[in-house]
Amino acid sequence: MAGVKMKQLRYPFSEEAVRALRAGEIVQVNGRVFTGRDRLHKHLAEGGACPVSLRDGALYHCGPVVVPQGEGWRVVAAGPTTSAREEPYMAEIIARHGVRLVIGKGGMGAATQAACARCGCVYLQAVGGAAALLAQRIKRVEGVCFLDTFGATEALWQLEVEAFEAVVGIDTHGRNLFDEVKTHSAARLRELLGSD
Numbered sequence: 001m002a003g004v005k006m007k008q009l010r011y012p013f014s015e016e017a018v019r020a021l022r023a024g025e026i027v028q029v030n031g032r033v034f035t036g037r038d039r040l041h042k043h044l045a046e047g048g049a050c051p052v053s054l055r056d057g058a059l060y061h062c063g064p065v066v067v068p069q070g071e072g073w074r075v076v077a078a079g080p081t082t083s084a085r086e087e088p089y090m091a092e093i094i095a096r097h098g099v100r101l102v103i104g105k106g107g108m109g110a111a112t113q114a115a116c117a118r119c120g121c122v123y124l125q126a127v128g129g130a131a132a133l134l135a136q137r138i139k140r141v142e143g144v145c146f147l148d149t150f151g152a153t154e155a156l157w158q159l160e161v162e163a164f165e166a167v168v169g170i171d172t173h174g175r176n177l178f179d180e181v182k183t184h185s186a187a188r189l190r191e192l193l194g195s196d
Contacts, residue, residue: 037063081104
């Protein structure tokens, strides 16, 4: 995104930095990011133990494709998965674990939006359909939890990212780009159809 000024976010992500963000801003995430999908979210929301601290961290709705490399791992694809699937769990996880960034695609619901405002968290929209490109922003795999329990796709991967770009979709001030686009689109459609 040449020529576009991006805000830099570096782990650990402070509440002050997160609350300064506004919906529509473009950010670059740097440092530690954790992945999580349905099984992890359900586990955490129901009070299951987390072997790592998510406080002031980022939770990426992603089931990365990870292959062995030497003594460790290499991520070959890391596209966002649909975040709405995690809506039943997200507000509880934000509140209980102190998550500051939620990264995914497609937006989230009212409970997550309220938790973002209350707890100091933002929802970041990553680019869908660019899994191989996003994997290039992952510099290394630092660890993995629940690999045997949940399987590779659903495991909690700890990644080190650099210049991972995303757009603030839900901020801490009550703005939700996804709702705004839906409202604007509905109004425009009524205009085009000539109905009130």
